[in-house]
Amino acid sequence: MSESERDERGRFSAKHSDDEVLAAVQKHGPAGTTEVAEELGIKRPSADYRLRQLETDGKVESKMIGNSLAWSLTPETET
Numbered sequence: 001m002s003e004s005e006r007d008e009r010g011r012f013s014a015k016h017s018d019d020e021v022l023a024a025v026q027k028h029g030p031a032g033t034t035e036v037a038e039e040l041g042i043k044r045p046s047a048d049y050r051l052r053q054l055e056t057d058g059k060v061e062s063k064m065i066g067n068s069l070a071w072s073l074t075p076e077t078e079t
Contacts, residue, residue: 016040018059021050022073025060030070 024039025031037047051071054060059077062069 015042016050018050018054021047021054022059022077025051025071026073026078030063030065030072032068032070036071 020040021036024036027039028035033048033051034044036051037044040047051060051062051069055062055071058074060071061074062071064070
């Protein structure tokens with residue numbers, strides 16, 4: 001990535017908005033991390049990071065199914 005893709009703190013800026021990540025979760029909901037990553041065309045660790053941020057913000061919730069996390073929108077986020 002080039003320097004122009006970094007924010008004022010020097011961090012890489014997100015390629016997809018929160019709304020795009022939420023739409024991917026809604027489309028596949030409950031969605032696996034890999035499904036979200038494939039929908040957005042990003043790597044699984046990047047999708048996991050974004051989903052965990054959204055979970056902290058109360059926009060998605062996760063549930064363990066076997067050894068995988070399934071993500072869904074919180075009732076407050078559903079449209």
